[in-house]
Amino acid sequence: MKITLWGSAGDVTGSAYLIETDQSAILVDCGSFQGSKTAEARNRKLPPVDINHLDAVVLTHAHLDHCGRLPLLAKENYKNPIYATPATIEISALILRDSLKVQNNDLEKLNRKLLRNGKPPVEPVFLKKDVEDVIGLMTPIAYQQDHTIAPGIKVRAAEAGHILGSSSLKLLITENGVTKSVVFSGDLGAKGMPIVRDPEPFLQTDMVFLESTYGDRDHKPMKETLEEFDSIIRDTVGRNGKILIPSFAVGRTQDLLYYLDSATRKGKLPGFPVYLDSPMAIEATKIYLRHPELFDEEMTEMSKDGQFQQSFNRIHATVSAEESRKINDIPGTCMIIAGSGMCNAGRILHHLRHNLWKPETSVIIVGYQAEGTLGRRLVDGVKWVNIFGERIAVKAQIHMLGGFSAHAGQSELLKWFNSLAPWRPKVVLTHGEEKARLPLAKIIRERYGLNPVLPGYGDSVEL
Numbered sequence: 001m002k003i004t005l006w007g008s009a010g011d012v013t014g015s016a017y018l019i020e021t022d023q024s025a026i027l028v029d030c031g032s033f034q035g036s037k038t039a040e041a042r043n044r045k046l047p048p049v050d051i052n053h054l055d056a057v058v059l060t061h062a063h064l065d066h067c068g069r070l071p072l073l074a075k076e077n078y079k080n081p082i083y084a085t086p087a088t089i090e091i092s093a094l095i096l097r098d099s100l101k102v103q104n105n106d107l108e109k110l111n112r113k114l115l116r117n118g119k120p121p122v123e124p125v126f127l128k129k130d131v132e133d134v135i136g137l138m139t140p141i142a143y144q145q146d147h148t149i150a151p152g153i154k155v156r157a158a159e160a161g162h163i164l165g166s167s168s169l170k171l172l173i174t175e176n177g178v179t180k181s182v183v184f185s186g187d188l189g190a191k192g193m194p195i196v197r198d199p200e201p202f203l204q205t206d207m208v209f210l211e212s213t214y215g216d217r218d219h220k221p222m223k224e225t226l227e228e229f230d231s232i233i234r235d236t237v238g239r240n241g242k243i244l245i246p247s248f249a250v251g252r253t254q255d256l257l258y259y260l261d262s263a264t265r266k267g268k269l270p271g272f273p274v275y276l277d278s279p280m281a282i283e284a285t286k287i288y289l290r291h292p293e294l295f296d297e298e299m300t301e302m303s304k305d306g307q308f309q310q311s312f313n314r315i316h317a318t319v320s321a322e323e324s325r326k327i328n329d330i331p332g333t334c335m336i337i338a339g340s341g342m343c344n345a346g347r348i349l350h351h352l353r354h355n356l357w358k359p360e361t362s363v364i365i366v367g368y369q370a371e372g373t374l375g376r377r378l379v380d381g382v383k384w385v386n387i388f389g390e391r392i393a394v395k396a397q398i399h400m401l402g403g404f405s406a407h408a409g410q411s412e413l414l415k416w417f418n419s420l421a422p423w424r425p426k427v428v429l430t431h432g433e434e435k436a437r438l439p440l441a442k443i444i445r446e447r448y449g450l451n452p453v454l455p456g457y458g459d460s461v462e463l
């Protein structure tokens, strides 16, 4: 069999693995590229596969960089199943419909400019029909059960602990009467993350594709992060300032709501209004609440008596733009959680414009901020920013809390790998920049005597 990487090879986006055997072909993930223009240009192309001979697609989880190119399959008339856990199906439907909206809005602006310039408009990469068709092909698979998905290929999903419904996958591939196994870690969460269960490692495999997003470091312990979080909030309440949190809609936002709820209940934080100013995050949170079977013990306990649901009901979920604008008129402390996570678009921009110049405001950055984004400039400590063409002074306090990451740190990655290591599998490191996957490769070489492969875009690995 041959496995070719059409994304997340030496970087962290565009996950897509094409697996070809003597009798079948399947894809594991089919995600979008994010970041540089050259990377994003690849979003117009599918991995080079004959659609008529593609038997199935399997998703590890619903983040856009793992499912974003699926509509291109429908556009090419792909009609076979796309397997995923039920929660992944619900969240990817939400994410894909949102990405269609984003595409169309961006395109409208771009094409207006092009037309004024006397140039032809740019065609959309995919249409509403493609998104709906592809959602229609999604087929649920249960955790910890073998499902036959193509001639000679079975798949089993295990909890990956990253976001709701996320999974690591084990493929059992039979060729010429011999069965071999290939494990894909997917994006792995850290042990002890809120809401979702801890990752469940597989115990045996011939080959493993291991993510390496944080292959070079560990996060600050969660306890320290939470103490810092609480103290920032208490200080801001003392100053009567607003607390702004730019956040990704799926995963991080639900973790934050969970922490707020548990800290308020324990009496660590005073009460203040919380605004969830993101229609997508509101929908994603509802999906989370519909899947108590995927909660860890603590969350199960918190949701048993309906308390978490009640706390969620107390949060002001602002759906319309009108409601969003009204938040600015509210006096005193409130917390505003809004997208985008890197402050390069979305409603958070309005709130930053209204509050960045006030010294009593706190901005809490909870996620990775890519080079060139407004969020990154704030973290870097600039004194002025430009928002909607207006020069805004940065007088607010900017806090960076790295401990909220949805990805396992180096030690957690190695712990997960530990249970596979005795089988001496072929190790392939993916989903990490070189500065992260090289140190991880070094440790795996030294500790286990295994020599990891570090493929680039379009490279194949054979087994």
Ligand SMILES: [Zn+2]
Pocket: 061, 063, 162, 187
């Ligand atoms: Zn992810």
